Amino acid sequence: MSLASHVISSSLSLSKTDVQSILILLYKLVKLSKASLQYMQYDYNYNYIPPLAMTGALPLPVIKIQVPIQELPNLKWVLSVAQKITLLLVNDTLTNFPNSADSNVSYGIDADAESNSSAIDSQVEALQDMEQTIKDAETCEDLEKIALNLASITQEITEEIVSHNPSNIVSFDTQEISEFEEHLNRIDEEFELHEFHKEPGNIEFLAPFSLEDSITDLLSSAFKKIIDSDAKLLELKESKPCSMDVDFSTHESAMNPSIEDYNKLFVKIPLPQISSRFKEDLVFGYMQVAGPNPLMLEQVLQHEKPLEISNEQYQKIVGIPNDSLEAARQEGRLYKADYSKLKNMENGSFPNQQKYIYSPLALFVVPPASNPSRSLLPLAIQCQAEYPVFTPLDGENWAIAKSIVQMADSNYHELVSHLGRTHLFIEPFVIATKRRLPANHHLRILLEPHFEGTILINYGAHQLLIADRRQVDALLASTIESDRQLTVQAAQDYLHHFNDAMFPKTLTSRGVDNISQLPEYPYRDDGLLIWNAIHQWVSAYLSSYYISGQQILADQALQNWAKELISQQGGRLQNFGEDASGTIKTLDYLIDAVSTIIFTASAQHAAVNFAQGELMTYAPAFPLASYSPAPTNPDEQGDFMSMLPPIEQAKTQLKVTYLLGSVYYTQLGQYSNSYFKSKPQISSALATFQNQLKGIEKEITQRNRTRIMPYKFLLPSQIPQSINI
Structure with a gap:
């Protein structure tokens, strides 16, 4: 089992065995920080997710991950993941033991319990604050202190929960805890017995600091304390509360959950703002331009008639005098979200319940320029071809239709926009860069910070995340075979049309680049700020090395890099280069291509x-x-709640999406390599880039004050340099 697989898959189900496995693997990673090994070769593997180009490598000793040694994560990353897993364990445990929870979110707990919760509240707050402390760490001594503090806080939280629930606790399984500690000791012995060869000149792959053995031993000891504390918290989580807590437990409502039951899953993890607004039509429309997947919206062309609704219906929905559906179409104010790529997906049933996936078509309109508000409004939804069309006039069936759109959007998001078009799109560039550009080549120096962690996290994706009977199979609507097929198609769509994947072109191709027609589009507007800043930085950087196209053509390493990208024995790209030949001929094209790579690895993935x-x-x-079929009779009202995932599925979804969406490691524009400061022209350009990002941060913050909901995902401070989670 690989570390990445467990981090982004096994651990997320939070079964005892899975979490123990991830804790053990995190500890092995820290132990590996003492070793520098000769497992550095990058090869291609086309069998992991056929026929995509992935990284092949020999299995590493002891830990057995098949990635080059340089791709193992930084200790800051390991500590960040450990902090988030601890927070998830605390939240999960407190759903079982409400007497320890904050009364503000635990629904009717008595006054004594409220006073008892103050200690845990402060400890959880300290646990949450560690995220910034980890980011600010500058030395291994800093990391050691943070690790010891994390272990101490976890232990204190465990003790507080026990003390506040003495009648509810099943005794710790001391034998199991002892066996777990013995397992850690055996790992220590295994590492002592294994002969690690340190070679001069090898890359320091596990930390940005120079690691002395004595400091590394202290770090190992500190991490061991974290693992031990988490293991005890895990034992506590597995304890079953007595019957006095049944009213709070989500298990009683498992068969017929209410919205409140879903809210109760959030104890120390904040209840999202969307929970109080997701039923609003205005917010439903806003999610198309500022949600998890703001990539679907397309302008309806003048000759198109995607969904027919009458003028009478239109007036009742929109309520704007002298406006009509036809006027909106002619003025370019009519938009659609078409999920037809999902039409061949097969309904899934893993792990134990029938699921349904649909390929809906949704229609939206922007009010005319004369209207005070020009926010995107939903008009109509067809859950599947030949199904009835529902509008906001259709009561419960409209709520169901919106839920089906959000379900389809979420599946498209995870498989296409996220995994296919960021993670798997970037990996061929990582391999070709490592194989064809010398370590001192200026392009490799620029790109490497934007590739950190990608190979490892992608290795985890194909090993377990999209493997049979794992989390994607359990959570998403279709079969895992359909999921994998769609992901491959999505990655190839970008890899085979690279020149169309540049951010401004993607907006133009969907007809959403006109601000007067679509004035409210945070993803577009904030994304263009980031794109332009990256493009200017890349232009300034590359212009300091290349003056003419002749210099670019003469750079043999650069041309070999491009040729490997399009080779069938390499990255398998198509449509790369000005004439799609795989040859880079001009500085302008190189700037566009490199900007696309960096933007995708940083901002696009963050979004x-x-x-x-x-x-x-x-x-x-x-x-x-969806867990019930879509309504097919417009005269019969369906049941919105029956469409939603069972509580246990919702709990797993919370854990998966929280961990994947909360580990922030590195920040766009913050390059640690001293090379960027050694050349005055580059140093000046980098300072300009960093100042631009600070200005963009202020501008987006100002924009968010007047938006329906703040759009935070393209704040420069929230954009990592690379795909590392």
Whole structure:
């Protein structure tokens, strides 16, 4: 089992065995920080997710991950993941033991319990504050202190929960805890017995700091304390409360859950703002331009008639005098979200219940320029071809139709926009860069910070995340075979049409680049600020090395890189280069191509990834599957609640999306390599880039004050350099 697989898959179900496995693997990673090994070769593997180009490598000793040694994560990353897993364990445990929970979110707990919760509240707050402390760490000594503090706080929280629930606790299984500690000791022995060769000149792959053995030993000891504390918290989570807590437990409502039951899953993880607004039509429309997947909206062309509604219906829905559906079409104010790519997906049933996936078509309108508000409004939804068309006039069936759109959007988001068009799209560039550009080549130096962690996290994706009978199979609506097929098609769509994947072109191709027609589009507007800043930085950087096209053509390493990208024995791209030949001829094209790579690895991934933690943790707003058929009779009202995931599925969705959407490691524009400061022209350009990002942060913050809901996912401070989660 690989670390990445467990981090982004096994651990997320939070079964005892799975979490123990991830804790053990995190500890092994820290132990590996003492070793620098000769497992550095990058090869291609086309069998992981056929026929996509992925990274092949020999299995690493002890830990057995098949990635080059340089791709193992930084210790800051490991500690960030440990902090989030601890917070998830605390939240999960407190759903079982409400007497320890904050009364503000635990629904009717008595006054004594409220006073008892203050200690845990402060400890959880300290646990949450560690996220910034980890980011600010500058030395291994800093990391050691943070690790010891994390272990201490976890232990204190466990003790507080026990002390506040003495009658509810099943005794700790001391034998199991002892066996777990013995397992850690055996790992220590295994590492001592294994002969690690340190070679001069090898890359320091596990930390940005120079690691002395004595400091590394202290870090190992500190991490061991974290693992031990989490293991005890895990034992507590597995304890079953007595019957006095049944009223609070989600298990009683498992068969017929209410919205409140879904809200109760959030104890120390904040209840998302979307929970109180997801039923609003205005917010439903806003999610198309500022949600987890703001990539679907397309302008309806003048000759198109995607869904027919009468002028009478239009007037009742929109309520704007002298406006009509035809006027909106002619003025370019009519938009659609078409999920027809999902039409061949097969309904899933894993793990134990029938699920349904649909390929809906949704119609939206922007009010005319004379209207005070020009926010996108939903008009009509067809859940599947040949199904009835529902409008906001259709009561419960309209709520169901919106839920089906959000379900389809969530599946498209995870498989296409997220996994296919960021993670798997970027990997061929990582491999070709490592194989064809020398370590001192200026393009490799620029790109490497934007590739950190990608190979490892993608290895986890194909090993378990999209493997049979794992989390994607359990949570998403279709079969895992259909999921994998759609993901491959999505990645190839971008890899085979690279020149069309540049951010401004994607907006133009969907007809959403006209601000007067579509004035409210946070993803577009904030994204263009980031794109332009990246493009200017890349232009300034590359212009300091290349003056003419002749220099670019003469750069043999650069041309070999491009040739490998399009080779069938390489990255398998198509439509790369000015004439799609795989040859880079001009500086302008190189700037566009490199900007696309960096934007996708940083901003684009941030936009689709971190919305998971902010929005998709809440299953009623973003169900990952439908659990009842869509209504087919417009004269019969359906049951909205029956469409939603069961509580246990919602709980797993919370854990998966929270962890994937809450680990922030590195920040766009913050390059640690001293190379960027050694050349005055580059140093000046970097300072300009960083100042631009600060200005963009202020501008987006100002914009968010007047938006329907703040759009935070493209704040520069919230954009990592690379795809590392």
